[in-house]
Amino acid sequence: xxxxxxxxxxxxxxxxxxxxxxxxxxxxxxxxxxxxxxxxxxxxxxxxxxxxxxxxxxxxxxxxxxxxxxxxxxxxxxxxxxxxxxxxxxxxxxxxxxxxxxxxxxxxxxxxxxxxxxxxxxxxxxxxxxxxxxxxxxxxxxxxxxxxxxxxxxxxxxxxxxxxxxxxxxxxxxxxxxxxxxxxxxxxxxxxxxxxxxxxxxxxxxxxxxxxxxxxxxxxxxxxxxxxxxxxxxxxxxxxxxxxxxxxxxxxxxxxxxxxxxxxxxxxxxxxxxxxxxxxxxxxxxxxxxxxxxxxxxxxxxxxxxxxxxxxxxx
Amino acid sequence: xxxxxxxxxxxxxxxxxxxxxxxxxxxxxxxxxxxxxxxxxxxxxxxxxxxxxxxxxxxxxxxxxxxxxxxxxxxxxxxxxxxxxxxxxxxxxxxxxxxxxxxxxxxxxxxxxxxxxxxxxxxxxxxxxxxxxxxxxxxxxxxxxxxxxxxxxxxxxxxxxxxxxxxxxxxxxxxxxxxxxxxxxxxxxxxxxxxxxxxxxxxxxxxxxxxxxxxxxxxxxxxxxxxxxxxxxxxxxxxxxxxxxxxxxxxxxxxxxxxxxxxxxxxxxxxxxxxxxxxxxxxxxxxxxxxxxxxxxxxxxxxxxxxxxxxxxxxxxxxxxxxxxxxxxxxxxxxxxxxxxxxxx
Numbered sequence: 001x002x003x004x005x006x007x008x009x010x011x012x013x014x015x016x017x018x019x020x021x022x023x024x025x026x027x028x029x030x031x032x033x034x035x036x037x038x039x040x041x042x043x044x045x046x047x048x049x050x051x052x053x054x055x056x057x058x059x060x061x062x063x064x065x066x067x068x069x070x071x072x073x074x075x076x077x078x079x080x081x082x083x084x085x086x087x088x089x090x091x092x093x094x095x096x097x098x099x100x101x102x103x104x105x106x107x108x109x110x111x112x113x114x115x116x117x118x119x120x121x122x123x124x125x126x127x128x129x130x131x132x133x134x135x136x137x138x139x140x141x142x143x144x145x146x147x148x149x150x151x152x153x154x155x156x157x158x159x160x161x162x163x164x165x166x167x168x169x170x171x172x173x174x175x176x177x178x179x180x181x182x183x184x185x186x187x188x189x190x191x192x193x194x195x196x197x198x199x200x201x202x203x204x205x206x207x208x209x210x211x212x213x214x215x216x217x218x219x220x221x222x223x224x225x226x227x228x229x230x231x232x233x234x235x236x237x238x239x240x241x242x243x244x245x246x247x248x249x250x251x252x253x254x255x256x257x258x259x260x261x262x263x264x265x266x267x268x269x270x271x272x273x274x275x276x277x278x279x280x281x282x283x284x285x286x287x288x289x290x291x292x293x294x295x296x297x298x299x300x301x302x303x304x305x306x307x308x309x310x311x312x313x314x315x
Numbered sequence: 316x317x318x319x320x321x322x323x324x325x326x327x328x329x330x331x332x333x334x335x336x337x338x339x340x341x342x343x344x345x346x347x348x349x350x351x352x353x354x355x356x357x358x359x360x361x362x363x364x365x366x367x368x369x370x371x372x373x374x375x376x377x378x379x380x381x382x383x384x385x386x387x388x389x390x391x392x393x394x395x396x397x398x399x400x401x402x403x404x405x406x407x408x409x410x411x412x413x414x415x416x417x418x419x420x421x422x423x424x425x426x427x428x429x430x431x432x433x434x435x436x437x438x439x440x441x442x443x444x445x446x447x448x449x450x451x452x453x454x455x456x457x458x459x460x461x462x463x464x465x466x467x468x469x470x471x472x473x474x475x476x477x478x479x480x481x482x483x484x485x486x487x488x489x490x491x492x493x494x495x496x497x498x499x500x501x502x503x504x505x506x507x508x509x510x511x512x513x514x515x516x517x518x519x520x521x522x523x524x525x526x527x528x529x530x531x532x533x534x535x536x537x538x539x540x541x542x543x544x545x546x547x548x549x550x551x552x553x554x555x556x557x558x559x560x561x562x563x564x565x566x567x568x569x570x571x572x573x574x575x576x577x578x579x580x581x582x583x584x585x586x587x588x589x590x591x592x593x594x595x596x597x598x599x600x601x602x603x604x605x606x607x608x609x610x611x612x613x614x615x616x617x618x619x620x621x622x623x624x625x626x627x628x629x630x631x632x633x634x635x636x637x638x639x640x641x642x643x644x645x646x647x648x649x650x651x652x653x654x655x656x657x658x659x660x
Contacts, residue, residue, distance in 0.1 A: 060516035060517075060518065060519075061487070061516055170604050171375070172604070173604075200374045200375050200543050201374075201543050201544060201545065201584065201587045201588070202374055202583060202584060202587045202600050202601040203374075203600065203604075204587065204600070205587050205589075205598045205599065205600030206600050208589075209597065209598075209599075209600075212597075227516055227517065228517075229517070229591070230588060230589045230590070230591050231589055233589060233590075233591060233595065234589035234595065234598070257591070258592065267518060268517065268518065269591065270521075271517040271518040271520070271521040272517055272591055273517075273521075273544070273546040273547045273549070273550050273551075274546065274550075274590075274591050274592075275546055275549040275550065275573045275585075
């Protein structure tokens with residue numbers, strides 16, 4: 001059974017159903033080197049985000065993982081494919097009101113907690129804004145809601161934090177502000193694009209634990225985009241491994257990461273520093289010397305184990 | 316004090332036969348501003364032997380980059396060396412000035428910076444940047460410089476033809492290799508690498524680290540590797556020093572840091588990495604955040620975040636909150652600054 005057929009069955013349980021999502025970018029410069037005039041940034045990607053789960057999208061720079069997030073946030077128009085959400089195709093042309101409603105249900109958290117907050121505005125301003133724009137609570141309750149949200153993300157005492165400016169907070173605290181801002185509109189889906197990669201190692205776990213609490217308490221569906229495969233194992237229920245615009249392997253976290261089937265997943269795992277595996281392992285063959293296939297147009301995702309799909313050459 | 320080095324030979328890989336190349340002795344670096352003084356490095360001792368990879372790990376703002384900059388003597392105001400010495404083969408670098416210092420930099424000690432990917436000049440071909448640097452330090456014509464540059468590039472796995480490339484035509488990993496090749500051009504004895512792979516993907520990171528290790532074995536240079544990613548050092552370094560709030564709190568061979576670390580802060584850092592294999596449990600990281608160095612807490616600087624600092628043990632608590640712990644030897648080549656270990660002095 002193909003991945004698409006599997007998902008067909010679960011159509012009504014998912015918050016967000018992504019089918020065959022594809023995005024090509026025109027690339028004049030690319031023609032010089034590859035003879036192609038388009039970059040296949042995202043190629044036939046299919047998955048489902050379910051309430052109260054974290055789905056990790058793992059891959060390296062340029063694999064297309066951030067493009068997926070931007071497509072789901074409707075920052076880009078897809079070339080083809082569909083994103084079914086609340087029973088509506090979110091890739092169809094939408095009015096301004098429809099977009100506004102969509103964006104109050106699907107929120108994004110960005111990598112850079114330094115660049116995503118306005119330096120001349122207080123923390124209160126950042127969290128009040130979505131509350132007012134989307135009319136989440138009556139004006140009289142805005143102040144109390146801001147404090148609730150700050151408490152939820154562990155920024156206490158909220159009155160003090162709300163009065164601060166972004167530069168007065170650490171990187172981890174700023175990322176918590178970004179999360180509080182995303183939560184303000186009570187979204188069903190949060191797209192978190194490398195939310196911890198710019199933070200100190202000691203702070204990262206705190207943000208990951210916050211995501212785990214939120215998915216449990218608020219039944220939010222998270223798409224967690226990362227190149228840090230160990231953090232994906234820590235938080236995710238399901239893992240998608242992306243390479244060159246295609247999903248090469250997807251399935252339950254432990255099945256994919258403890259018993260990886262695709263050579264690329266194996267390569268990624270072998271590259272992670274892992275003191276548990278013993279110091280000084282044998283040298284990595286590296287991307288150049290390694291067969292990374294099956295990949296490309298003549299391949300498809302095949303269910304190798306229950307719910308665990310791997311890209312194989314078409315029979 | 317017990318535990319003077321009884322068993323110097325063969326206890327670890329880090330007991331290298333090499334001699335002391337760089338010695339920081341009671342180094343103090345202050346950021347002197349109009350209204351206050353922030354002590355970024357507080358009486359740090361650190362020795363790097365020839366041919367050794369020393370890892371320096373800690374959170375942002377703990378003073379690890381400042382330590383690297385102090386060795387190369389490139390601290391800029393308001394930072395200044397207030398006291399202590401930086402010895403290179405016995406010579407105190409803090410006494411060098413002008414031309415002496417310029418000759419020392421890059422020839423004896425070179426550096427790969429944190430944002431090395433952006434350290435290349437975008438409007439100059441890679442080869443010209445090599446030639447520039449080499450001609451600044453050696454009497455060499457451009458043709459020779461380019462031919463040497465080609466060899467250096469090949470050493471780090473890049474085709475010599477790429478000398479004609481502009482930086483934007485190279486991937487992030489390749490740019491980082493170019494920078495490493497440049498750092499090795501004058502055959503320095505020490506290369507300081509400040510978060511050299513932080514911006515790179517894991518696969519590229521591992522390839523580059525393996526290359527650095529192979530080159531180190533061929534050429535015999537020492538490495539001071541500065542990073543917040545302790546898991547990397549446990550694999551890559553011979554010896555690891557852990558810095559917290561401007562002080563070294565633990566130093567030991569990498570294998571001992573992983574298996575027998577003593578300091579609660581080191582433990583917190585190691586427990587911040589989710590495991591890739593085995594049972595998964597909820598991790599806590601390290602609660603709180605590093606102190607403001609303008610007003611560090613009294614006693615042990617880590618005590619406000621330390622799980623072992625509790626008022627229900629009044630005697631220990633009093634020491635933890637009022638007295639600064641000294642670095643003590645707890646095993647051969649293993650130093651820890653923590654009141655939980657060793658007798659009160």
